[in-house]
Amino acid sequence: MSAAPQEYPYQQADPELALKYAIHHMKGDRAEIIEGVIEQVVPTWGHERAITSIRRQLDPRLIELDCEPGSGNLDLPGSANWYIPDLAVVPSRLVDAGGVLVPDQTLLVVEVTSESNGETDRVVKRRRYAEYGAPLYLLVDRQERACTLFCTPGPLGYTLVDGPHPFGTPVRLPQPFGVELATDRF
Structure with missing residues (x-):
C-alpha cells in the first residue's frame, strides 16, 4: 500500500515573471521575448555599422545630456515581451541605479x-514601444533602405511619423537631441 501524496504549499508561479527571469539570467547567448516567442539576438555587421554611425553622431550630445547609449534589456511589464533594442538612449542616473528599464525611461530607441x-x-515593436511610452522610435529599415522616426507615443501607436526617408537623407531628431543624423552609412 502506498502513502497518499503529500501536499506542498507551493505558490503558483507567474509565467511572465518566470520566463523573463530565465531570459534575463541566461549565460552566454542574448535573447529577447517577442509576443511570447524567445528569439536569439545575433546582430550582423550591417546592424553594427548602422548603430555605430548613430552612436558616433549622438555622442557629443549624449555627453551634454548625461545619457548612455546601449543595447540593454527593456521589460514590457504585463506582457510576454522582453526586448533588447539595437540601441537605446537612457539617462545615466537610471543606468547607475541598475536593474531593468522600461521603454518610457528611454529618450530614444533604435531598431535596425x-x-x-x-x-x-x-x-510589433513599433506598436509596443508606443504602447509602453518610448518617446522616440527610429526605425532603420535596411531592406527598404529608409529611416522613419516615430514620435508622440500613445496606447494606439505613435501619432507623429517623420519618413520614410531614403538612406542618404538626413533625419532630424527633435529635442532633447536637436541633431540631424546623416544616414548615408546605414
Missing part, C-alpha cells in the same frame, strides 16, 4: 531591420 526580423521591427 534584417531579413529575419524586419516585420517585427516595423509592426
Whole structure:
C-alpha cells in the first residue's frame, strides 16, 4: 500500500515573471521575448555599422545630456515581451541605479531591420514601444533602405511619423537631441 501524496504549499508561479527571469539570467547567448516567442539576438555587421554611425553622431550630445547609449534589456511589464533594442538612449542616473528599464525611461530607441526580423521591427515593436511610452522610435529599415522616426507615443501607436526617408537623407531628431543624423552609412 502506498502513502497518499503529500501536499506542498507551493505558490503558483507567474509565467511572465518566470520566463523573463530565465531570459534575463541566461549565460552566454542574448535573447529577447517577442509576443511570447524567445528569439536569439545575433546582430550582423550591417546592424553594427548602422548603430555605430548613430552612436558616433549622438555622442557629443549624449555627453551634454548625461545619457548612455546601449543595447540593454527593456521589460514590457504585463506582457510576454522582453526586448533588447539595437540601441537605446537612457539617462545615466537610471543606468547607475541598475536593474531593468522600461521603454518610457528611454529618450530614444533604435531598431535596425534584417531579413529575419524586419516585420517585427516595423509592426510589433513599433506598436509596443508606443504602447509602453518610448518617446522616440527610429526605425532603420535596411531592406527598404529608409529611416522613419516615430514620435508622440500613445496606447494606439505613435501619432507623429517623420519618413520614410531614403538612406542618404538626413533625419532630424527633435529635442532633447536637436541633431540631424546623416544616414548615408546605414
